[in-house]
Amino acid sequence: MAHFEQLHEWSLTRHEAVELQKRLRERVRIEPLQRKVETIAGADISFNKFDPTIYTGIVVLRLPTLEVVEEVGIVGETKFPYVPGLLSFRESPSVLEAWARLKTEPDAVMFDGQGLAHPRRVGIACHVGLIVKRPTLGCAKSVLVGKFEEPGEERGSWSPMIDKGETVGAALRTKRRVQPVYVSPGHLIDLEGAIDLTLRCDGGYRQPEPTRRAHLLVNALRRGERNPTSESDGDARPASEGQASFDF
Numbered sequence: 151m152a153h154f155e156q157l158h159e160w161s162l163t164r165h166e167a168v169e170l171q172k173r174l175r176e177r178v179r180i181e182p183l184q185r186k187v188e189t190i191a192g193a194d195i196s197f198n199k200f201d202p203t204i205y206t207g208i209v210v211l212r213l214p215t216l217e218v219v220e221e222v223g224i225v226g227e228t229k230f231p232y233v234p235g236l237l238s239f240r241e242s243p244s245v246l247e248a249w250a251r252l253k254t255e256p257d258a259v260m261f262d263g264q265g266l267a268h269p270r271r272v273g274i275a276c277h278v279g280l281i282v283k284r285p286t287l288g289c290a291k292s293v294l295v296g297k298f299e300e301p302g303e304e305r306g307s308w309s310p311m312i313d314k315g316e317t318v319g320a321a322l323r324t325k326r327r328v329q330p331v332y333v334s335p336g337h338l339i340d341l342e343g344a345i346d347l348t349l350r351c352d353g354g355y356r357q358p359e360p361t362r363r364a365h366l367l368v369n370a371l372r373r374g375e376r377n378p379t380s381e382s383d384g385d386a387r388p389a390s391e392g393q394a395s396f397d398f
């Protein structure tokens with residue numbers, strides 16, 4: 151089982167959650183990777199704003215082959231309301247439930263969401279990173295905070311995302327002449343490391359393979375095509391991208 155340390159209770163008011171985010175931000179460590187990443191998990195979460203049902207998928211891939219090592223899908227209920235900027239309190243308990251069911255402990259975790267590129271600099275990648283004590287990064291399909299210049303057209307081109315004078319992430323071109331993704335470090339990784347790791351996870355799509363495959367798993371759960379808490383035989387195949395999830 152993959153382990154984590156429960157840092158706080160989840161039954162909080164909105165004000166308590168904001169104050170907790172401010173305290174957690176002080177504990178986030180943005181630093182170069184300390185060891186080689188050989189396995190990486192992709193995590194994605196999907197829900198409807200006014201429905202407590204939440205769908206969560208974690209898919210673990212091996213680098214550099216991108217073969218699927220394991221996957222876990224959870225269908226559950228969330229107790230925290232939909233509040234932009236506080237979505238990690240709505241989503242994280244389900245992510246941690248899925249994490250606890252993994253048989254492998256991934257070296258790093260990529261979220262379809264935000265890290266530092268968050269109003270209080272503590273998106274879900276930061277929040278969960280502190281709990282699982284693994285390098286984490288956000289790789290979002292849309293911008294929450296940060297202004298940037300359009301990066302070059304070639305794969306690997308990037309430009310910094312700036313919010314209130316601080317570099318919080320990067321607009322990264324993962325495929326030539328395709329709209330960039332928005333990468334931000336979460337915990338125990340820096341921006342350069344997050345960009346490099348994202349590019350290492352190239353499966354030929356705009357979205358890197360860890361979060362793309364997690365996204366596909368979540369969509370299958372929503373359609374009832376996959377059983378929750380399933381494990382992959384490593385023979386997952388590419389498919390088209392489906393419904394978007396929330397990037398807060």
